[in-house]
Every structure is written in structure tokens, then in C-alpha cells.
Amino acid sequence: xxxxxxxITYDIGAYAQLNEQLRIKPELYxxxxxxxxxxxxxxxxxxxxxxxxxTDAETRDEAIPREWQYVRMSPNKLCVxxxxxxxxxxxxxxxxxxxxxxxxxxxDNVKNSxxxxxxxxxxxxxxxxxxxxxxxxxxxxxxxxxxxxxxVLMEWNGRLESDPSLVTRCPExxxxxxxxxxxxxxxxxxxxxxxxx
Amino acid sequence: MTNVVEAAIAESLNSxxxxxxTIEQIKDAAATLHQTHxxxxxxxxxLQIAHGPVYQDQDTQLYEQLGLxxxxxxxxxxxxxxxxxxxxxxxxxxxxxxxxxxQQVTLGIxxxxxxxxxxxxxxxxxxxxxxxxxIQDVVDVKDTLKYMVAQQxxxxxxxxxxxxDTQIDIAFAHPESAPDCQFLVDRANxxxxxRVAIITKLTxxxxxxxxxxxxxPPPPITTRANISVSTKRASIFVGGRYLKLERxxxxxPFIVEGRRVTEHSVSEIIGAPLQQLTKCDSYNMVGSxxxxxxxxxxxxxxxxxxxxxxxxxxxxxxxxxxEIERTLSTTNSPVQARRLQVIRAQDTAIIKEGEENKTKHxxxxxxxxxxxxxxxxxxxxxxxxxxxxxxxxxxVRVLHRRAPLTRPRKLLALAIEHIEGCFYRVRIESEAxxxxxxxVHGDLGRTVPSLAGLADTPADIFELDVECVSLDFPPAV
Numbered sequence: 234x235x236x237x238x239x240x241i242t243y244d245i246g247a248y249a250q251l252n253e254q255l256r257i258k259p260e261l262y263x264x265x266x267x268x269x270x271x272x273x274x275x276x277x278x279x280x281x282x283x284x285x286x287x288t289d290a291e292t293r294d295e296a297i298p299r300e301w302q303y304v305r306m307s308p309n310k311l312c313v314x315x316x317x318x319x320x321x322x323x324x325x326x327x328x329x330x331x332x333x334x335x336x337x338x339x340x341d342n343v344k345n346s347x348x349x350x351x352x353x354x355x356x357x358x359x360x361x362x363x364x365x366x367x368x369x370x371x372x373x374x375x376x377x378x379x380x381x382x383x384x385v386l387m388e389w390n391g392r393l394e395s396d397p398s399l400v401t402r403c404p405e406x407x408x409x410x411x412x413x414x415x416x417x418x419x420x421x422x423x424x425x426x427x428x429x430x
Numbered sequence: 431m432t433n434v435v436e437a438a439i440a441e442s443l444n445s446x447x448x449x450x451x452t453i454e455q456i457k458d459a460a461a462t463l464h465q466t467h468x469x470x471x472x473x474x475x476x477l478q479i480a481h482g483p484v485y486q487d488q489d490t491q492l493y494e495q496l497g498l499x500x501x502x503x504x505x506x507x508x509x510x511x512x513x514x515x516x517x518x519x520x521x522x523x524x525x526x527x528x529x530x531x532x533q534q535v536t537l538g539i540x541x542x543x544x545x546x547x548x549x550x551x552x553x554x555x556x557x558x559x560x561x562x563x564x565i566q567d568v569v570d571v572k573d574t575l576k577y578m579v580a581q582q583x584x585x586x587x588x589x590x591x592x593x594x595d596t597q598i599d600i601a602f603a604h605p606e607s608a609p610d611c612q613f614l615v616d617r618a619n620x621x622x623x624x625r626v627a628i629i630t631k632l633t634x635x636x637x638x639x640x641x642x643x644x645x646x647p648p649p650p651i652t653t654r655a656n657i658s659v660s661t662k663r664a665s666i667f668v669g670g671r672y673l674k675l676e677r678x679x680x681x682x683p684f685i686v687e688g689r690r691v692t693e694h695s696v697s698e699i700i701g702a703p704l705q706q707l708t709k710c711d712s713y714n715m716v717g718s719x720x721x722x723x724x725x726x727x728x729x730x731x732x733x734x735x736x737x738x739x740x741x742x743x744x745x746x747x748x749x750x751x752x753e754i755e756r757t758l759s760t761t762n763s764p765v766q767a768r769r770l771q772v773i774r775a776q777d778t779a780i781i782k783e784g785e786e787n788k789t790k791h792x793x794x795x796x797x798x799x800x801x802x803x804x805x806x807x808x809x810x811x812x813x814x815x816x817x818x819x820x821x822x823x824x825x826v827r828v829l830h831r832r833a834p835l836t837r838p839r840k841l842l843a844l845a846i847e848h849i850e851g852c853f854y855r856v857r858i859e860s861e862a863x864x865x866x867x868x869x870v871h872g873d874l875g876r877t878v879p880s881l882a883g884l885a886d887t888p889a890d891i892f893e894l895d896v897e898c899v900s901l902d903f904p905p906a907v
């Protein structure tokens with residue numbers, strides 16, 4: 234195939250600024266496709282029990298690192314849910330205490346959900362705090378990933394079942410689920426989220 | 431008697447079907463019919479006088495000639511006022527006002543349902559009257575109106591035929607006599623009973639039954655039937671290939687929440703002049719596939735056709751259509767046309783077939799997070815010389831309106847060339863229905879393989895152009 238297309242020319246200079254931003258932070262290319270906000274996941278049952286030892290409520294809140302999830306919304310309002318960069322599992326220092334990811338266990342109602350056809354009528358309904366899956370680590374810790382938005386399940390990422398470390402190795406491809414919000418109003422979609430961490 | 435009436439009656443007497451032998455018999459029959467307050471034309475119909483100039487004669491003269499007393503003031507209870515020169519003239523005028531350049535038309539007439547009941551009532555009246563017992567094969571009321579309208583249209587050089595592309599639909603409504611049909615149907619509201627049902631019930635109804643519920647001859651009315659006229663013409667199809675030389679133009683108007691997302695659309699840029707030319711009610715564009723609003727369509731363009739609905743002008747269009755193509759080109763319009771021409775309705779099927787079967791050629795500006803090594807570049811180019819089969823999940827950006835499936839799609843050729851820095855030129859030839867943007871960035875790993883995956887570094891697509899749509903349509907002008 235002849236690569237040199239003589240008619241089409243590109244003005245690379247027009248992309249100079251964008252190129253510079255991406256050179257520093259390549260993940261920014263996702264900003265061209267998604268609006269990103271963050272959701273703090275409520276702590277999973279097992280660890281809540283362990284950490285209940287601390288009596289001082291304030292120090293407890295400060296000491297415990299928040300489990301941040303990203304909520305990436307496409308222009309058609311669909312939201313992709315995954316682990317944000319500030320999640321403990323994505324911090325190499327913390328991972329030394331937590332352990333590497335060994336398994337991603339999706340909730341039964343997620344695995345059994347039916348998503349068919351254009352209208353996706355029978356899909357699973359979700360509330361922001363509905364648990365989508367539990368991430369297990371080598372040290373026996375568990376982390377829950379929740380829906381973060383109110384809506385209906387469009388897709389859950391089966392790759393995480395066969396390749397669990399994908400969820401931390403490449404959080405964008407290791408997304409947990411794609412959700413269709415029950416409203417088109419951005420404020421309502423992100424009602425449980427914050428715009429920056 | 432005037433010659434016209436004389437001639438008509440003489441012809442009728444001479445016709446083998448006529449049951450009358452003398453003019454006196456006809457005059458008696460006319461007088462008896464006159465008692466029913468039927469209009470002249472209905473009297474002529476029941477006298478079985480064939481269509482001819484006598485039907486256009488002014489009513490007053492005919493009454494005198496047939497020796498009848500003054501004509502009734504109220505509308506005819508048999509035809510409900512439908513048969514009148516005024517009505518025929520109105521219909522012709524409503525048609526010509528639309529300025530269709532048709533030389534032939536077909537007429538479709540819908541009469542009020544009560545006419546059938548009243549006609550039957552007249553038949554019974556005739557059978558019980560000595561002067562009228564020989565009446566059979568009455569001249570049909572619809573045929574009579576068609577004859578009268580045809581005479582009017584002839585003044586505008588339009589002929590009425592049985593079948594053609596232009597149809598005038600004439601519908602009459604007569605609310606006053608609507609209850610006439612009530613005794614035939616069980617439903618409370620006879621307006622909702624179907625025409626066919628009423629006719630069937632009427633055929634099954636005996637004379638005795640009918641006279642029990644309905645007067646013979648039919649009862650008088652005070653209002654004339656209302657008329658509505660609409661003309662429909664077969665669509666005309668204009669086919670061609672369109673080029674989109676600038677970005678942010680959608681194929682058809684793109685409106686979200688009442689606001690236009692793109693200022694222009696291909697269908698409007700080519701359709702608007704066509705609409706002006708054919709004076710059609712509306713138009714509809716169908717392309718052989720489509721590209722995103724931010725993607726250009728270059729090369730020889732993409733095949734499409736535009737259907738012009740209810741066109742007023744369809745004759746001698748060729749030169750003007752060429753003119754539209756030329757103007758778009760000389761004014762450097764962002765959307766241009768090639769091979770623009772009138773096509774037949776059956777030629778449009780190929781457009782949709784091509785959408786599914788034909789391959790497309792693309793050229794893209796691609797960015798990678800890291801510059802690719804020479805080896806990697808060579809590796810990808812080598813791979814690109816053979817077919818690459820992609821498994822594409824429905825892209826996130828269309829997942830809200832398309833079924834969640836995984837579609838296998840083939841890339842027939844892939845070639846990548848370094849431009850500068852992290853930017854590369856990528857050329858692709860792919861099977862119809864391949865999502866090119868998703869092949870480049872991988873769509874969060876949901877398109878496999880992807881260019882990002884093959885290069886083992888995040889990738890994104892900044893510009894995309896379609897260079898060729900390999901469907902040969904329409905024929906070169």
C-alpha cells in the first residue's frame with residue numbers, strides 16, 4: 234500500500250500545545266473523550282471492622298486513605314468506572330502493605346445481569362453505593378468497587394476475571410464497569426462525586 | 431329542445447341497452463325522477479344517458495327542455511351536491527394551483543358512505559314506479575364526477591388516465607347524512623364503520639329491510655358535501671457522490687436538545703437547491719454509509735441519493751441538476767457533488783448493499799505516547815500487508831444507541847509512516863462497518879487488536895479522512 238498520500242497534508246504545528254501537555258502526562262488524551270470526576274468508595278465490611286479500633290473519629294478519617302474511583306463520562310452520558318490514581322491499590326508504597334491483586338470477584342447480580350438489544354430494558358439497576366465487585370489482594374485485604382452513579386449496568390469487564398492485575402496495572406483498560414445513568418442531568422449524575430481529589 | 435339535449439336523448443334511444451322507445455317515455459321518467467328532488471345530473475344518470483356535453487349544460491335549460499317545473503333549491507339528496515360544475519371547477523383549480531408539471535393525472539374519489547344507501551333507496555324507488563321500472567345500469571356517480579373533472583382539466587392541457595405517477599385524491603364528507611348508515615351496522619357510531627362493511631351489509635340487505643329503516647326516495651338534505659383535495663406525486667430520486675472537504679459537517683442535520691450541533695449538513699447543502707428546483711414538499715438523503723461530522727470525505731466522494739417527495743417539477747431537470755453540481759464546485763462549497771443525476775427508484779437499492787459490502791480507504795493523523803522504534807514500525811507495516819481481523823465491542827461512544835455486540839471486522843491493509851515527533855500518518859483499507867477511531871486508541875481495550883496495542887503505547891487519532899468508498903455508483907454522467 235502506498236503510504237505517501239500526496240493530497241493530504243497535516244499542520245502538526247497546530248497541535249504543539251496539546252503535544253506538550255500530553256508529553257508530560259500521556260493519560261490526558263482521555264480528556265478528549267471523557268469528563269472525569271471522582272467517587273470515594275465506602276469502606277468494605279471486613280476492613281471497617283478492623284479499623285473500628287481507633288476511637289477518635291477525626292484521626293480515623295484522616296488516617297484512612299480514601300478509596301477513590303474515577304467516573305469517566307462520555308458525551309452520550311455513559312460512565313466508565315475504575316480505580317483512580319489516588320486509590321491505595323495504585324500507590325506502590327501502600328501496595329507493599331496491602332499486597333498485589335490476586336482476584337477480582339464480581340457480585341452475583343452483576344455476573345447474572347442480562348444486557349441485550351438496543352434498549353437494554355432488562356439491565357441491572359444500580360445505586361451509587363451498589364457493590365460491583367470485590368478486589369482481593371495477596372495479603373488477604375478486600376476492596377470494594379461501587380457503582381458511583383445511579384443507573385443501569387451496560388457492561389462489566391470480564392477481562393478482570395482472567396487478568397486481575399489489569400485493574401491496577403492499567404486502570405483505563407482495567408475499568409470495572411460501564412453504567413448508563415438514569416438521568417441526563419450532569420449535576421445529578423455526579424451528585425455523589427467530586428471534581429478533583 | 432336544444433341540440434345538445436336532443437342529440438343526447440336520440441343517442442340514448444338508439445343505444446341497444448336502452449329500455450326506452452320514445453321521447454315521451456323519457457320525459458315521463460324524468461318527471462317521476464324530478465319528484466325525488468334529484469339534481470339534473472342525477473336525473474340524466476338514472477335515465478342512463480351517456481356522458482357527453484349534455485352533462486355540462488346549465489341546469490336551468492335542461493329543466494325547461496325536459497318539461498320539468500322549477501329546479502329544487504336544496505342540494506340533491508342522491509349525490510349530496512357532489513355533481514356540479516362548480517365542484518368540478520373547484521377541484522381543477524385546487525390542482526392547478528399546486529403547479530405540478532404533469533400532463534397526466536389519475537383521480538381517486540371517496541364519496542360519503544351515505545351515498546351507497548341513498549343509491550339503493552333510489553333503485554327501490556325506481557323498481558316500484560311504472561315509469562322507471564326499466565331502469566338498470568345507472569350511470570355511476572364517481573364516473574360522472576371524473577368525467578366532469580376531466581373536462582375541466584382539459585382546459586389546462588391535462589388528461590385523466592387510469593394509472594400514472596400523479597394522483598389527485600378527492601374526498602367528500604357529509605356529516606348531515608352520516609346517520610343514514612346507522613341501521614346497517616351494530617356500532618353506535620356509524621362514522622367508524624368501514625366502507626367495505628357498509629357495502630357488504632347493504633348487498634345483503636333486502637328491499638323490505640331497507641324500506642323499514644330508510645325512506646324511498648331518499649330524504650332531503652340542507653347542506654352540500656364538504657370537499658378536500660390533495661395531490662400526491664411519485665417521488666423523484668437524484669443520485670450522486672458527495673465530497674465533504676471541511677470538518678464539522680454532519681450528513682443530516684444534527685440537533686440535540688433543540689440546538690444544532692453542526693452548523694451545516696451534507697443533506698441540506700445538496701438538498702436545498704434540489705428542493706428549490708423540483709419544488710418538492712420535503713427531501714430525504716440516504717448515503718452509502720456515513721462518516722462522523724469531524725471526518726472529511728475526499729477522493730471521488732461517497733454514493734448517495736436524495737428522494738424528493740411530492741415534486742412539482744420533474745421534466746427537463748438534467749441541465750439544471752448539472753448546474754447545481756457545477757455551482758457547488760466553482761463556489762468552493764465545503765460539500766460538493768459528483769455525477770449528480772436523476773435515477774430510477776429501483777436503482778436506489780444498490781446504495782444500501784454497498785454500505786455493507788464495499789471496503790473503504792482511510793488516512794489518519796495518529797499520535798503515540800512514545801515515539802516508535804524502527805523495528806516496531808517495520809513490524810507493524812509487515813503485519814499490515816496481510817489481513818488483520820479485529821474484534822470490536824460496540825464503542826463506548828455509541829453504546830447508548832446500539833446493541834452491545836462484538837463485531838469481527840477485517841483490515842485489508844495497514845501502513846504507518848513517521849511525520850515528526852510523536853505524530854504518524856496511518857493509511858488503512860478496511861471492511862465496511864469498521865470503527866477506525868476505536869482501532870487506533872483501542873477503546874479502553876475493547877477493540878482488539880488496536881494500533882495502541884500493536885505499538886505497545888497509548889495512541890490517539892487527531893484527524894481522519896475517508897479517501898475512497900469503493901462502490902461504483904451512479905454511472906458517470
